[in-house]
Amino acid sequence: MARSSDRDGGDATRASSAGTDTGASDTGLTDTGLTDADATDVGGDPLRPSDHIDSVRTAAADGAGVTQPKLGPVGYLRFFWRQLTSMKTALFLLMLLAVAAIPGSLVPQRTSDPNGVVQYRTDHPDLFPVLDKLGVFDTYSSPWFSAVYLLLFISLIGCIIPRTRHHFEALRARPPKTPARLSRLAGYRSITLETGGGAGEASTTTARAVDAARAQLKRAGYRTQVFGDSVSAERGYLRETGNLVFHSALVGVLLTVGVGGGFGYSGQRVVVEGQTFSNVLGSYDSFNPGRWFDESQLSPFSIALDEFSTEYAPDSAGAAGMATDFTADVTAQARGGEAEKTQIKVNSPLSIGGSNVYLLGNGYAVDVTVRDGEGNVAFRDTVPFLPQDTNLTSLGVIKVPDALPEQLGMIGFFYPSAVDLGTGALSSNDPDTTNPVLSLNVYSGDLGLDDGVPTSVYTLTTDGLTPLAGTDDAAKEKAIQLKPGETATIPEGLGTITFDGVKRFASFDIHHDPSQVWVLLFAGLSFAGLLTALFVPRRRVWVKATETDRGVRLEYAGLARGEDPTLGRAVGDIARTHLGGLGVPPDVAREVADDPARHDVEKPGPGAGGRGRKI
Amino acid sequence: MTADLAYYSLVAVYSAMAIYTISFVAFALDLAKRSGDAQQAAARAAKAEAVSTASVSRSASGGSTVVLDRPSGGSGASVGSGAGTRTKASSFERVAVAMMLLGFAVHVASVVLRGLAAGRVPWANMFEFSLTGTAIIVGVYLAVQLVVNLRFLGAYVMGLNLVLLAIGTVNYYVAVSPLPPALQSAWLVIHVFVAILGTAFFAIAAGLSAAQLVQTKREQSKLAGLRVMDTLPGAERLEDLAYRIALVGFVLWTFTLIAGAIWAERAWGRYWGWDTKEVWTFIIWVLYAGYIHARATRGWRGARSSWLSIIGFAAVMFNFSVVNVFFKGLHAYSGL
Ligand code: HEM
Numbered sequence: 001m002a003r004s005s006d007r008d009g010g011d012a013t014r015a016s017s018a019g020t021d022t023g024a025s026d027t028g029l030t031d032t033g034l035t036d037a038d039a040t041d042v043g044g045d046p047l048r049p050s051d052h053i054d055s056v057r058t059a060a061a062d063g064a065g066v067t068q069p070k071l072g073p074v075g076y077l078r079f080f081w082r083q084l085t086s087m088k089t090a091l092f093l094l095m096l097l098a099v100a101a102i103p104g105s106l107v108p109q110r111t112s113d114p115n116g117v118v119q120y121r122t123d124h125p126d127l128f129p130v131l132d133k134l135g136v137f138d139t140y141s142s143p144w145f146s147a148v149y150l151l152l153f154i155s156l157i158g159c160i161i162p163r164t165r166h167h168f169e170a171l172r173a174r175p176p177k178t179p180a181r182l183s184r185l186a187g188y189r190s191i192t193l194e195t196g197g198g199a200g201e202a203s204t205t206t207a208r209a210v211d212a213a214r215a216q217l218k219r220a221g222y223r224t225q226v227f228g229d230s231v232s233a234e235r236g237y238l239r240e241t242g243n244l245v246f247h248s249a250l251v252g253v254l255l256t257v258g259v260g261g262g263f264g265y266s267g268q269r270v271v272v273e274g275q276t277f278s279n280v281l282g283s284y285d286s287f288n289p290g291r292w293f294d295e296s297q298l299s300p301f302s303i304a305l306d307e308f309s310t311e312y313a314p315d316s317a318g319a320a321g322m323a324t325d326f327t328a329d330v331t332a333q334a335r336g337g338e339a340e341k342t343q344i345k346v347n348s349p350l351s352i353g354g355s356n357v358y359l360l361g362n363g364y365a366v367d368v369t370v371r372d373g374e375g376n377v378a379f380r381d382t383v384p385f386l387p388q389d390t391n392l393t394s395l396g397v398i399k400v401p402d403a404l405p406e407q408l409g410m411i412g413f414f415y416p417s418a419v420d421l422g423t424g425a426l427s428s429n430d431p432d433t434t435n436p437v438l439s440l441n442v443y444s445g446d447l448g449l450d451d452g453v454p455t456s457v458y459t460l461t462t463d464g465l466t467p468l469a470g471t472d473d474a475a476k477e478k479a480i481q482l483k484p485g486e487t488a489t490i491p492e493g494l495g496t497i498t499f500d501g502v503k504r505f506a507s508f509d510i511h512h513d514p515s516q517v518w519v520l521l522f523a524g525l526s527f528a529g530l531l532t533a534l535f536v537p538r539r540r541v542w543v544k545a546t547e548t549d550r551g552v553r554l555e556y557a558g559l560a561r562g563e564d565p566t567l568g569r570a571v572g573d574i575a576r577t578h579l580g581g582l583g584v585p586p587d588v589a590r591e592v593a594d595d596p597a598r599h600d601v602e603k604p605g606p607g608a609g610g611r612g613r614k615i
Numbered sequence: 616m617t618a619d620l621a622y623y624s625l626v627a628v629y630s631a632m633a634i635y636t637i638s639f640v641a642f643a644l645d646l647a648k649r650s651g652d653a654q655q656a657a658a659r660a661a662k663a664e665a666v667s668t669a670s671v672s673r674s675a676s677g678g679s680t681v682v683l684d685r686p687s688g689g690s691g692a693s694v695g696s697g698a699g700t701r702t703k704a705s706s707f708e709r710v711a712v713a714m715m716l717l718g719f720a721v722h723v724a725s726v727v728l729r730g731l732a733a734g735r736v737p738w739a740n741m742f743e744f745s746l747t748g749t750a751i752i753v754g755v756y757l758a759v760q761l762v763v764n765l766r767f768l769g770a771y772v773m774g775l776n777l778v779l780l781a782i783g784t785v786n787y788y789v790a791v792s793p794l795p796p797a798l799q800s801a802w803l804v805i806h807v808f809v810a811i812l813g814t815a816f817f818a819i820a821a822g823l824s825a826a827q828l829v830q831t832k833r834e835q836s837k838l839a840g841l842r843v844m845d846t847l848p849g850a851e852r853l854e855d856l857a858y859r860i861a862l863v864g865f866v867l868w869t870f871t872l873i874a875g876a877i878w879a880e881r882a883w884g885r886y887w888g889w890d891t892k893e894v895w896t897f898i899i900w901v902l903y904a905g906y907i908h909a910r911a912t913r914g915w916r917g918a919r920s921s922w923l924s925i926i927g928f929a930a931v932m933f934n935f936s937v938v939n940v941f942f943k944g945l946h947a948y949s950g951l
Contacts, residue, residue, distance in 0.1 A: 051913045087912040094905040098898045105894040105942065112888050140889045257887070266884070313793045324793045346796035347882050358884035509884040516886065523873045530869060534862055565859060 045561065046240040046538075047166035049087045049159060054562065084151070085158035093152040100148050104139030107131065111138070153254055160247050167240050175223055178230040178542045185542075185557035187571030191579065191592050194551040205552045205582075206545040212581050213543035216574070222541065230544035235537075239562065242532025249529055252522035260515020262291035265298075272365040272382045272505040276304040279353065279510065297512065299353035304331040306341070308362060308504035312432060321391065321430050328359050328506045344508070354512060361507035363387045364394050364414055366438055367500035372403035373493055379403070384505045385414045386458060391428040392416050397460045398440070399447055406444040406494060409460045411470070413439045414502075426481075438499045440480040441470025442490055468492060537564040541574060554579070620732035621791045625784075627725030628746060632780055634718035635773050641711035642770035646843050648705050649767070653845035704766065711769055719757065722750045733791045738807050739798055741939060745783020748811045748935075749776045755815035763856065767847050771822040782936075802878035810871040810896075814931050816864030817903075821928035823857035824921035831918045854921060858910055861924055865903045872900055891942040895934040902927040 048055045071079060083089055108116025117137050121128045135142030182188055195201045206229055213231045214224045222233035267284040271277050279301050281287065311325035326346055333339040334353045344350045350357040363386060370379035378400050385396030393415055400408040417430035418437035426439060443465035449455065467475035468491045480488045482499035489496050538561040546553045556578075558571040576593035580586060704712075726747050730737040738747045756772045759765060794803075830850040833841055847853070875896065880886040887893060906927055909920035 048911075053911050053913050053916055055913075087908060088914075091905055091908045091912055091915065094901055094908060098901040098905065101894055101898050101901070104889060105891045105898075105938070109889055112890055322793065323796065325799075326796050347800040349881065349884065356884065360884060511884050516880070519886065520877070523876070527869055527873060530866060534866065563858070565855070 047163045051087045084155050090155050096148050100145050103136045107136055156247055164244055171237055174225045175232040175234040178227050178232045182542055182544060182555045182557035185559055187568035188557040189575050189592050190555040192551055192553045202547045202552055206547055209545040209582060213578055216578055229546060230542055232542055234540045236539055239533055239536045239538040242529045246526050246529030246533055249522045249526035253519055256515045256518040260518060264290045264513035265293050266511045268509055270384045270505050270507045271305045273305050273308055273503045276302055278302045300335040301353040302333050305506055306331055308506050326362055356511050358509040359506055360509045363505055365503045365505045366414055369498040369500055370400050372495040374404050382503055392431040393428040397458055401447055401449050407447045409443045409447050411441045411460055433502055436484060436502050438482045442468045444468055444494055538562055539564055539567055617732050617791055620728050624725045624728035627721050628784055631718045631722035634714050635777055638711045638714035638718055639773035641707045642773055645705050645707035645711055646770055648707055649846040650843035653842040708766055719753045726750050736804050739794055740789055741787040742783050742789050745779055749780045751811050752776060752815040752818050756819055768822045797882050806874040806878055809867050813864045813867030813871055816860050817928045817931050820857045820861035821925050823853050824924040827853035827921050828918055857924055868900055872896055891938055895938050899930045902930055
């Protein structure tokens with residue numbers, strides 16, 4: 001098995017090197033007997049940049065700018081354009097793109113990891129400003145990164161356009177004239193059919209052979225042209241089509257990603273069990289509009305979080321406490337639609353009103369009631385606490401601006417499964433609520449909410465506040481610790497706080513990106529183009545029938561246009577079918593087909609090595 | 616039960632590694648033997664220089680109407696020097712291949728046991744990536760082997776496999792654990808599997824490219840002493856093979872990239888976010904696109920372009936090891 005295929009492989013090497021020879025060196029053209037075909041050749045070949053390996057080397061391409069001492073502005077532009085759209089430039093820009101992408105993976109990026117950037121600044125105070133100037137924290141939108149890919153895509157477009165034009169012409173062109181000597185081409189085979197009946201019969205056989213070859217090649221998807229006693233055939237135009245589709249679709253991907261994203265938006269919102277989110281600007285916790293976003297794009301829908309549940313791995317699984325499933329049971333309602341009970345899970349977003357709603361986070365929210373020093377209910381709400389570790393120790397802030405006589409602020413820790421560390425400090429040892437405890441540091445004073453400066457609901461600035469209870473040294477009492485249902489008094493007669501209970505919250509991302517399907521479409525097209533371009537062989541095949549004094553001599557040969565490992569075998573198959581059709585006994589036909597080595601090399605002249613490998 | 620299966624899986628890995636070691640040694644011995652054989656062959660060839668090559672005379676066959684042309688002059692069958700036309704496998708080679716097959720069977724058993732233990736596909740953390748990935752490399756090598764003789768790469772494949780398996784098993788072993796919600800998706804099966812498959816093709820292509828570089832040097836008679844290279848295909852043939860295999864890898868990688876973006880959209884709400892793992896997948900894709908271009912660029916075909924294949928594979932390995940373990944990002948699934 002391996003042996004026979006080895007030989008096929010060896011043959012393929014010759015095939016591809018023959019293909020290369022013809023194009024790559026001027027002398028190669030004459031060597032392979034292609035000179036007369038060459039005139040008709042150019043129209044049918046895929047157009048390649050002049051430094052492509054299959055391009056014929058021309059003086060213009062090689063010495064552009066050098067041989068012309070004086071270039072006008074147009075000349076310079078032309079020269080520059082040719083440089084930009086050459087294979088070497090494309091290659092260089094591709095490599096540059098790969099290298100330019102690296103820094104962004106070494107330092108945190110503002111877009112994907114803003115906290116990491118802040119941390120980096122603290123960790124490397126000297127390096128940070130330099131790197132920031134260079135834009136490495138925004139690598140993928142930095143001018144230098146953009147410059148590289150934009151140049152690459154300009155080069156790409158400059159490459160695609162002439163090739164596309166050329167390809168349209170090639171699609172209508174006829175296959176090139178049969179080369180004078182086929183014997184130097186890939187997969188060459190020949191056989192002489194003895195015809196007893198004199199010249200008349202020989203010419204009938206010749207005509208019959210040519211007709212049969214043409215019909216056969218046509219059936220096999222070749223475009224054919226008869227030149228006297230030979231058929232010239234070409235197939236695989238789809239290869240170039242695929243290549244062009246591939247490259248054009250890449251441009252499509254870039255354009256849709258670059259432009260299309262501007263029409264969308266994304267936003268985040270934390271929703272506690274029992275709450276409802278409505279898709280209006282004001283109800284987002286954070287919101288990132290695209291460049292061309294306008295508020296009317298927010299399609300009206302609402303999502304009520306009925307229940308959030310987490311499944312944990314059983315203890316036996318060796319990963320106790322690991323969450324294995326998150327489910328948000330929601331009631332969703334689009335404008336004019338029925339309210340619908342459904343679920344949102346990780347990997348399974350909800351599609352509603354043209355947007356997608358993703359479940360990206362979750363945690364605990366605590367229900368608290370605060371009565372102030374005068375006995376009035378100053379605060380009753382559910383406050384989301386943000387998870388700090390895998391066992392969901394959570395951090396949150398309670399602000400009570402309406403408390404009298406003084407405003408109250410609290411920084412709280414929530415431990416779903418509290419354990420005493422022995423020092424009095426608590427920790428959570430399980431993300432589930434096996435022993436929920438709320439611990440609060442309490443402050444009084446002006447919370448600064450009336451200054452007009454926006455403040456985050458998740459932070460409390462304690463400067464200027466009086467610590468009443470907690471870890472702060474100035475606090476007279478220890479932190480307040482509560483279990484659900486318990487009430488504690490706030491020091492100095494400033495009121496009481498009740499821990500009413502625990503709820504889950506889900507954090508949703510809402511995305512709207514109308515360009516997404518286009519990106520996918522272009523990516524798919526590109527992939528399809530790639531497959532076609534790489535695996536459809538483009539090749540020429542010739543079948544020639546010549547009358548000799550012994551009868552009719554049939555010759556078969558092929559020429560690869562680009563990578564074509566199976567060319568030799570394909571020519572063999574064509575020969576076998578053709579011979580079979582002419583009534584040649586199958587065993588003989590097979591012998592001719594199987595063994596490309598058995599053929600007549602007319603004059604093993606100086607170029608005989610041309611078929612072999614070049615070393 | 617789960618623990619038992621995981622334990623048997625681990626036993627199987629270690630057994631496979633032991634068997635692979637024998638295979639590796641045998642492949643290495645085979646290379647040494649090739650070297651000796653080539654030396655002798657060279658000596659014989661020198662003696663036979665004067666004697667003209669036997670002519671392949673053929674008699675006309677078939678019926679009375681058909682006469683095949685006689686081959687006249689030298690037939691074009693011989694493909695120059697170093698065509699890797701070793702007709703008979705050495706006994707070392709036979710042992711090496713047999714051990715590789717046996718090792719592969721045990722290895723696959725280990726992968727299957729791990730999958731059964733976990734109740735899911737066995738590629739969700741570093742240890743499992745290594746375990747399954749190496750099995751796929753051997754599998755792809757054996758499959759390619761059916762089409763073309765790549766036995767000379769056996770030592771490389773076994774060596775690479777042993778290193779990866781050893782690091783994966785010794786440094787990254789983790790007990791079976793359930794999937795975190797973000798990984799519970801059909802895309803885990805598709806995206807990761809295709810990525811590993813692509814990696815396997817890149818690995819073999821890189822080996823061929825490395826062999827090609829050595830062969831090129833040898834053909835320029837800079838490494839005249841390295842007789843073993845006589846038994847390998849010529850540089851051009853090695854380059855062709857490397858290129859074709861890398862192409863398959865590239866197609867698979869392109870698919871990985873697209874599938875990854877689709878999955879990211881499902882799981883994280885955006886299809887592309889320049890996460891570290893995404894960045895490196897992109898870099899690798901661009902490197903191989905560069906490799907494909909380089910081979911089509913005048914002045915780059917040959918040794919120059921094959922460096923890109925090797926750099927590309929180095930980036931794949933970097934992505935798999937360093938990026939997984941040390942870089943921060945959303946793809947934090949190494950299980951460590
Ligand atoms: C965005 C950057 C580019 C990428 C990712 C890329 C990728 C590829 C890939 C994967 C192939 C092989 C598949 C096929 O044959 O269709 C290829 C082929 C080709 N590309 Fe590009 N390309 C890029 C830019 C360019 C540019 C700027 C040019 C023009 C200078 C160019 C010219 C070609 C040519 C001529 C081929 C055919 C090579 C052959 O004959 O084998 N490409 N490209």
